[in-house]
Amino acid sequence: MGRKFVVGGNWKMNGDKNQINEIINNLKKGPLDPNVEVIIGVPAIYLSYVQSIVPDNINVAAQNCWKVAKGAFTGEISPAMIKDVGASWVILGHSERRTIFGEKDDLIAEKVAHALESGLKVIACIGETLEERESGKTEEVVFRQTKALLPAIGNNWDKVVLAYEPVWAIGTGKTASPAQAQEVHASLRNWLAKNASQEVADSVRIQYGGSVTGSSCKELGACPDIDGFLVGGASLKPEFVEIINATS
Numbered sequence: 123m124g125r126k127f128v129v130g131g132n133w134k135m136n137g138d139k140n141q142i143n144e145i146i147n148n149l150k151k152g153p154l155d156p157n158v159e160v161i162i163g164v165p166a167i168y169l170s171y172v173q174s175i176v177p178d179n180i181n182v183a184a185q186n187c188w189k190v191a192k193g194a195f196t197g198e199i200s201p202a203m204i205k206d207v208g209a210s211w212v213i214l215g216h217s218e219r220r221t222i223f224g225e226k227d228d229l230i231a232e233k234v235a236h237a238l239e240s241g242l243k244v245i246a247c248i249g250e251t252l253e254e255r256e257s258g259k260t261e262e263v264v265f266r267q268t269k270a271l272l273p274a275i276g277n278n279w280d281k282v283v284l285a286y287e288p289v290w291a292i293g294t295g296k297t298a299s300p301a302q303a304q305e306v307h308a309s310l311r312n313w314l315a316k317n318a319s320q321e322v323a324d325s326v327r328i329q330y331g332g333s334v335t336g337s338s339c340k341e342l343g344a345c346p347d348i349d350g351f352l353v354g355g356a357s358l359k360p361e362f363v364e365i366i367n368a369t370s
């Protein structure tokens with residue numbers, strides 16, 4: 123089906139110029155599998171700086187944005203600004219945005235719609251909490267979160283990557299097993315075939331995120347419906363190169 127493997131590094135609120143230089147130098151050294159799309163999600167304040175030093179084979183993403191182009195929204199940044207400094211992606215709906223900052227499905231959908239209209243590409247994150255998984259609600263939750271995105275994405279599925287990140291696996295060192303992740307990715311694809319189209323289901327790339335490391339990436343990357351990773355902690359470390367190269 124030819125889905126290009128896509129690995130994102132979500133730095134979250136980490137890094138200073140020194141550390142950023144180290145991370146970028148390490149990525150430059152690579153070598154990185156040329157068949158993998160690489161996207162690094164950097165703190166907004168460093169977008170320009172990172173954009174000015176990254177090599178061409180690495181794409182830069184913001185970790186959030188607001189839902190309109192400009193105006194009286196103190197502290198926010200817009201997709202137009204992200205594009206203006208040369209970055210081409212934005213991560214939206216991350217579980218930390220949902221839980222710590224109270225972002226709901228409908229706000230995330232508005233952000234996704236505006237980011238896509240503005241010409242940015244989007245990594246849209248979904249995933250269930252431990253409580254939801256333990257009460258058998260994993261599918262219900264990820265389907266609900268994805269359903270909210272359908273009208274926002276419209277015909278722009280080629281500009282969207284879905285990131286399935288079970289909340290219980292984020293930053294906990296508790297990676298979902300390849301079988302657990304594959305199961306959700308496959309049922310999501312099934313759901314997309316019924317609720318978007320077969321073409322969307324076959325072509326959309328679904329990343330797995332949650333405690334991915336150099337040692338867990340190969341087995342996860344070998345699953346048929348896992349098309350990449352969204353990596354937090356390990357994306358700040360040299361092992362990120364190994365994760366990018368998981369399928370080579």
Ligand SMILES: O=C(CO)COP(=O)(O)O
Pocket residue numbers: 132216287291292293294295331332333334352353354355356
């Ligand atoms: O939230 C994540 C990426 O967006 C995952 O974070 P960790 O890889 O640190 O668990």
